[in-house]
Amino acid sequence: MSITAPAGFRAAGTAAGLKSSGKPDVAVVVNDGPLQHAAAVFTSNRVAAAPVHWSRQVVSDGRVDAVVLNSGGANACTGAVGFQNTHATAEYTAEALQISSGDVFICSTGLIGEQLPMDKLLPGVSDAIAQLSTAGGQGAAEAIMTTDSVPKNARHPASADAPSEGYSIGGMAKGAGMLAPGLATMLVVLTTDAVLDPAQLTTALRAATRLTFDRTDSDGCMSTNDTVVLLASGASGVTPDLQEFEGALTGVCHSLAQQLIKDAEGASHDIAITAVNAASEQDAETVCRSVARSNLFKTAIFGNDPNWGRVLAAVGTTDAAFEPDQLNVSMNGVQICRDGGIGDSRDLVDLTGRDVTVEIDLNAGTETATIWTNDLTHEYVHENSAYSS
Template sequence: MTVTFPKGFRSAGIAVGLKSTGKPDLALVVNDGPARAAAVVFTSNRAQANPILWSRKVAQNGPARAVVLNSGGANCFTGDFGYETTRLTAEAVATALGSDPNGDASDSAADDILVCSTGLIGTGDQSFRDKIVGNIPQLVQALAADDTTAPAAILTTDSVEKTASHEGDGWRIGAMAKGAGMLAPGLATMLVVITTDAHIDNEVADRALRGATGGSFDRLDSDGCMSTNDQVTLLASGASGVTPDEEEFAAALAAVCDSLAAQLQADAEGASHDIDIEVMGAASVADAVEVGRSVARNNLFKAAIFGNDPNWGRVLAAIGTTEAAFDPYQVDVSFNGVRLCHAGGPDRPVDECDLTPRKTHVLIELYAGEHTATVRTNDLTHDYVHENSAYSS
């Protein structure tokens, strides 16, 4: 189940030739209301793609009606031509929706259309523009309330589609995502569209989305590289007529985002281990995240996991670079349930620890407080280096 699982939404995904594979590469998600609300979270990278620059303005105007997404080109660092391509894309969607017999034509405008792109940075010519803009009418014609084609159209190096859903008491959430490389906070490289038919306002949507992304996507730190194109969009249609308790809705949204983050981690480029770094006993949540992230970004640790080597000394060396409050000589470290380090010294023999399973759990106990956080990462492999050494070729 994907973005059309909730009521009030239609979507479509088609192939327009942006990808050399001939696979779908242009998608559209439309919110048909009747009571639209929206929230958007963008990359914190200062280098931002043209769709991000455009969508930031759209998000300030009020709840967006639709989001159009392409794979096969990031449209980033493509100058005025690239920004104009984004604007023309939004205008084409607004025009096509304005004459859509199956939708509400009363308020179609370019500044109601969010735009997302993903792919190679620094590319985007007239052919790229024509393939997108010229095929928008076909894309709108393909819109359906039972669509399952959109998730495939946003993939780049992903090997699988990524979707999640939640069913509440009379209301629903549906979601789709892409992401396999450049996975680091702010938000972790991804395009995510989340839909709900809950009757909520923009303020509730924004609070819930920021809380959900902060505890999920912002704690996915696969390779320490931050994208220029990250965008997570939440669209609410109000079509269920049900207004859930805000806390209940926020928890459901957080669970959906957490599921997507786990799927992104599992599909990370070239990875052979999915590593959950759980930090317990921190003086604050911020300290727990900082400690977990220091390990997630440590290439020596990541290489050791690739080699199935439970080198706990690299964990202590990594966390010692942080400003978190703890005594490194009181720390315990466990790998896959085996405590290898106790109070800053050796504990169980390392040969008791099996790191051959793909799923890997590292537990760091700081004994400095009562807070906890988990940061997701992956190992550093030959396949990751190979795939990214030839990405643009």
């Protein structure tokens, strides 16, 4: 009951046999309108999967009628045959739903460099379409899981009973950087019954993803398939204040992003790295991302070691505005580095819990940003070395 929480949407998930485990692997989401407005953001990886190339084209006119998602195969680096397979999936879905194939958005996740078994995928699409229902959100969320241990859903308002502005937003997500297989592909479908045009949806979606998914950096690796798509049915008849809608959408995206970080199976710590007093928001983000991508920092946190030297070493590789002797670093509230040197005792920092906060004071301005990441663990190495993905 999440992507189908807003009025105007049906969804379903089914097991088509793409996964050797026999678990659900095909999902279909349909926007019954009255509007079929849409916006999307995609991976900026230049080696993009066939469904990314296809769906970029589909959403370019601001209209999406249906989304087909499969796990069990990324359809990336699969050449002309891979693109034809995506095209064929759209044609097949369009015929079954009596819509235009140019309005069928496709997402895939799984191993790169292998062709999808179309003899299994297309019957799976038929099966999912036959099961489409306004209660099918949960089934769809389950069908897009790879090594996710739980499906990820979010909605606004937070529950059906909560006070509402007359419209709602739903969302589902899969993946996270720590998760093999699938090269960390993140797929997100967001739905709303608000009345908004494609340009408004694009503005709101870019604002929401910039502060949520874009700042979730589990292992620094960018997928060939990352996709976030937002569908608006207009079925509530309510035209929201755009800024209010942007805030609500950001909340839903934040919830999904946090669920991704928390379900990173290989991780033993969820780390929020915040830079404060930066000269610019970009500086703050750069500094946090540099620390989030330091394997030495990430292994230290795994070892419950409040190693601020590794934080400073990572900060020092950036071009952000700061003076090395004016840097302060706190972990879980203890200021262990002061003025670029030794601060309070490391022994005061307790890193045994799952949540870790790192605050870096750049003393160079007034801007701030946070990046969410995980630690680097034995399980990460195991998951990403033991299974081809």
